[in-house]
Amino acid sequence: MNKVVANADAAVDGIRDGMTLMVGGFGLCGIPENSIAALVRMGVKGLTCISNNAGVDDFGLGLLLQRKQIKKMISSYVGENEEFERQMLSGELEVDLIPQGTLAERCRAGGSGIPAFFTPAGYGTEVALGKETREFHGKMYVMEEWLRSDFSLVKAWKGDTLGNLVYRHTARNFNPMMAMAGGITIAEVEHLVEPGELDPDQIHTPGIFVHRIFQGSGYEKRIEQRTTRKRG
């Protein structure tokens, strides 16, 4: 059951042009920096990326956008990326914007064997166009289908060789659901430990959802909006 691979390049082996990837993170927080860098090196193209955001111009998924490796983005918010906006408005990049809670739940459903569910989000808006709507207990809901990926790329704080994962603070975000919904799930961790070192009661993602794990390195962990207060 040892799922450890040597590095990011070994981890992304098998990702091919045109595949659908889930990429964890919220903004630049909790993104799989090493795996994204490996995709840049690999040069794989025509990707569909499911990720809450699209990075910034020169970091995160922005690195793949710059090199036109992404054909389609499925996200909830893409406001911080000029290159993204340019490609989208010019029609080079296909974009499916979906409500954040719906995105999270579609990933969760994909990883839970639930092909569809009903949510109130987006009812009466263009998000609901072409989708089944139904009334339950006097309120209208929109049917949304699960999302699944060929590969899911997630980032955790700690992980063991069996693939059990623990996230740190808000770097958790979409990573657990995307790990669940991956055909092959690749986890990169800041601290790779031996079985038994993680408290079974404190593990966020059970290793059964993870296929490959590696010790990441050189994390930049860039902060998008550095906000502070003065002492005293």
Next chain:
Amino acid sequence: MPLDKHQMAKRIARELKDGFYVNLGIGIPTLVANYIPEGIDVELQSENGILGMGPFPYEGEEDADLINAGKQTVTLKPGAVIFDSATSFAMIRSQKVQLTVLGAMEVADNGDIANWKIPGKMVKGMGGAMDLVASAQNIIVVMMHTNKAGESKLLKRCTLPLTGVGCVKKVVSDLGVFDITPEGFVLLEHAPGVSVEEIKAKTEGRLVVASTVKEMVV
């Protein structure tokens, strides 16, 4: 004088009730946290996965793994909890979050809201706004009353793609405080020095002036 953004935030803070779980949107709504009245205890929910969000960190104590939904560095209060995005929106859709404060480009007198897209010009995405407005028990929209061209943003019907239908209950603009009822916008309070006539002239949607209308205390 129309309210500035801090005065708008301060006025909204008076809508907070002890024991509320509150989600504050990006921009002016975030400032509401600075004006929580004495004796009112609320827990702030951030949809990227925090309940019990604290203030910004002291300089040098920023943590890249700890941000709010606006991607700003924040801290955790004692007793805070972290969760994944699916759990976060479970709280929101199941109405455990009692008050949502968010900004808008347009609000209509039937409670519709538009705040995520200007076709052909600006497409940033809805983020969590559609989930929030579809489920919150109380939604307060904070916005400028008019756009840069001086046109009303409180409309009969929204012209931009909708974020939610019939969901907004209250609007705080730089000119006044309004409830949204079947009769349309109801002016409850006007900003100091702003006349009811000015507000009428700058509101395109149906407007009723409450018999109890008063000047806002700021």
